[in-house]
Amino acid sequence: MKALRIHGKRDLRVEELPAPALAPGMVLLRGGFTGVCGTDLHLYVEPESYPADFSRAATLTGARWPQILGHEFSGEVTEIGSGVTNVKPGDRVAVFPYHHCGQCLACSAGHPTDCEHMAFEGMQGQSGGMAQCKLVDAELCFALPDEVDLALGALVEPMAVAWHGVGVADVHPGDSVLVLGGGPIGIGVYFALRAQGIETIIVSEPLAERRAALERLGIDHIVNPLVQNLQEEVFRLTGAHGVTATIDAAGAPHAFVEGMQCLAVGGRMVTIALYREPIPLTRPLLAAGRSIRSSAVYSRTDFREVIGAMRDGRITLDGDWVRFVDFADVASAIEDLHSGATMKVLVRTPALDGVPLRAEK
């Protein structure tokens, strides 16, 4: 089978590998799509700065590099191992790629999303999305309903990152929310907020190409923070109260500070983004009960809810915010991401020779 493996820094190879063998409790997947995100960019451009040593076997999975790339993926079940009851051949599934130990201090305290031994399929896993045939633990497979195709299925993971962040924000109908960053995660946050009944959603995005996609999605309040005064816009749209929550999907320290300044009394800043630079936090930003919460990864409940939202048409590919590429183009798509390309990238899985894939909707 063909697979795309990462061997090290800026070293991605399309390779011919033996197809994996089925084992008890496991399933084989073929086809589907794989999302490329900022984490893949990080792994590709500077794996040495990632908080894991990829040359060593990961504690939870035993995996080390080279690694089949892609932690955001879907596929069709072709075979199931003994003992598997949650999926069957022919099912289309999204894969929950996150492993946690259940025993470390964070896990024991009820924070499995901050597990100190965390590992992901596609980073330190038995498989990753970019292979013609994928061996995956059945427990990680979430069957997709008929309404959700395999392209959307590959977006369950990043949409769950956004969905989890909105859960951390704890917002309710009638609240207003500012979203920093209109990239794929910011778009996911918008979908999740809409699904929770939030009507006043303001998205701040400096890049014109991204703002155009936000407009195509029908988002009412889009701010270009380079030419508009974000705080003025927010206070104008919220009757001078400020927003109940700001959700940061951008990761720029100056935007973080502006986002804090837009909070209403008692409002919360939720950080989904990662920050490469320190944030200049001052006491007044936290005055009057304003607080900061962080959101990482997602739970199985988030996965289920995202799939439900996709089934109900609340998360869609409308608005042309996704582009599709083939295995051979992944390295250049990642380089594009590095130089500021703005669309979500989904990688098609090539069909296995002689085995046609079921027609996609």
Ligand SMILES: [Zn+2]
């Ligand atoms: Zn990702």
Ligand SMILES: [Zn+2]
């Ligand atoms: Zn743990």
